[in-house]
Amino acid sequence: MDQHRDDATGTISTSPGHDGEPMIRLAGVRKQYGDGTVAVDSLDLEVRRGELVALVGPSGCGKSTILRMVNRLIEPSSGSIEVDGTDVIHADGPKMRRGIGYVIQSGGLFPHRSVRDNVATVPRLLGWDKKRTRTRTDELLGLVGLDAEVHGPRYPHELSGGQRQRVGVARALAVDPPVLLMDEPFGAVDPQVRDRLQLEFRRLQQRLGTTVLLVTHDIDEAVRIADRIAVLSVGGVLEQYDSPAVVLGAPATDFVASFVGSDRGLRRLAVTPIQTEDLIHPPTLQVSDTTDHALQVLASHDLDFAIVLDGDDLRGWVSQKTLQRGQTVGEVRRRFDDTVDVRDSLKTGFSEIVAHDAGWLPVLDDDRYVGVLTPESVHAALRRLLPDRVDGELPSVRAVAG
Ligand code: ADP
Numbered sequence: 001m002d003q004h005r006d007d008a009t010g011t012i013s014t015s016p017g018h019d020g021e022p023m024i025r026l027a028g029v030r031k032q033y034g035d036g037t038v039a040v041d042s043l044d045l046e047v048r049r050g051e052l053v054a055l056v057g058p059s060g061c062g063k064s065t066i067l068r069m070v071n072r073l074i075e076p077s078s079g080s081i082e083v084d085g086t087d088v089i090h091a092d093g094p095k096m097r098r099g100i101g102y103v104i105q106s107g108g109l110f111p112h113r114s115v116r117d118n119v120a121t122v123p124r125l126l127g128w129d130k131k132r133t134r135t136r137t138d139e140l141l142g143l144v145g146l147d148a149e150v151h152g153p154r155y156p157h158e159l160s161g162g163q164r165q166r167v168g169v170a171r172a173l174a175v176d177p178p179v180l181l182m183d184e185p186f187g188a189v190d191p192q193v194r195d196r197l198q199l200e201f202r203r204l205q206q207r208l209g210t211t212v213l214l215v216t217h218d219i220d221e222a223v224r225i226a227d228r229i230a231v232l233s234v235g236g237v238l239e240q241y242d243s244p245a246v247v248l249g250a251p252a253t254d255f256v257a258s259f260v261g262s263d264r265g266l267r268r269l270a271v272t273p274i275q276t277e278d279l280i281h282p283p284t285l286q287v288s289d290t291t292d293h294a295l296q297v298l299a300s301h302d303l304d305f306a307i308v309l310d311g312d313d314l315r316g317w318v319s320q321k322t323l324q325r326g327q328t329v330g331e332v333r334r335r336f337d338d339t340v341d342v343r344d345s346l347k348t349g350f351s352e353i354v355a356h357d358a359g360w361l362p363v364l365d366d367d368r369y370v371g372v373l374t375p376e377s378v379h380a381a382l383r384r385l386l387p388d389r390v391d392g393e394l395p396s397v398r399a400v401a402g
Contacts, residue, residue, distance in 0.1 A: 040236030107168025279371025
């Protein structure tokens with residue numbers, strides 16, 4: 001995914017000559033601390049423009065060390081690191097850091113400064129005037145879902161954990177950095193708020209086109225929001241670097257398989273969208289059709305249920321058992337308890353199927369009916385993502401009418 005920021009919004013111009021080049025590039029990077037600990041070894045890693053990459057791995061595998069090297073808080077023992085084509089090791093450290101947003105757990109806010117003052121930290125360092133700083137600060141607070149008038153004058157201890165984290169993100173985005181580094185940014189937020197915050201952040205990041213390198217020990221977080229996941233083992237060794245679906249579906253090493261967990265199949269469902277090509281298409285009837293016609297249609301199909309539509313709009317279903325002659329389909333149709341949108345994940349679809357004991361579920365694209373999701377479709381969709389892998393002949397589940 002090579003997203004660029006919209007120049008029309010005047011936010012960022014990409015440096016000429018670097019189009020298509022990775023935004024962050026680590027080559028042969030090694031970090032050995034003074035006491036001999038090798039935190040990172042022979043690391044090659046590239047992050048494309050506009051990409052969100054998650055570094056995951058157990059505690060001590062070198063994730064924070066990598067972030068701190070990219071941000072030039074510490075220097076690698078050997079190897080090279082480039083950000084937007086600039087060699088960070090030889091760049092002016094403080095100047096470079098101002099061009100890179102950095103978000104840490106709990107937001108890392110200054111406790112004795114108001115929310116507005118926290119967000120204004122870097123603009124002030126850069127000498128922005130008061131008016132410009134205030135406009136930008138309030139705009140950013142709005143962007144992360146806070147009310148500048150209400151929350152701006154408050155101090156960090158007067159905010160919830162989730163709100164503090166939002167302020168941390170706003171502060172890091174203050175001068176619209178092309179690169180954002182995040183170290184366990186959602187770690188201190190309670191689980192329910194965390195889910196929402198992650199997704200909101202992901203939408204914001206996609207909208208702004210910011211390149212993000214994010215550290216987390218939480219594979220679920222990585223799977224939920226990252227374009228690619230770099231799985232590291234202790235010693236800073238890169239075990240696998242791929243999309244969430246591939247890391248979960250085809251772990252490259254035993255280490256990755258055990259790190260992503262035995263329930264990785266369920267996790268894959270959460271990151272795989274429903275696709276129309278995997279749906280089945282039972283016969284459809286219109287509400288105005290007669291039940292006699294419906295019985296004829298069903299007799300010529302191997303499924304014993306049909307979808308009832310009014311034009312393109314879903315109105316319910318009928319099965320052979322419930323049809324009696326001499327009526328209209330509209331009179332005898334059963335309504336659906338639930339539907340899913342084609343953009344929902346397979347996990348959402350599958351849990352609806354299980355929750356309603358139906359065995360299948362109609363799928364809509366906005367309001368238009370597009371097909372039926374069955375356990376078999378779920379299986380087909382998972383296999384489609386891994387075209388090169390032959391898993392043997394798993395028995396498939398036959399779709400049944402509810
Ligand atoms: P992670 O973020 O994955 O938990 P870190 O990058 O913090 O891992 O640490 C990687 C390894 O480097 C660990 O073994 C840690 O103890 C060690 N380490 C981190 N910082 C230092 C330091 N300043 N001096 C010596 N060892 C360090």
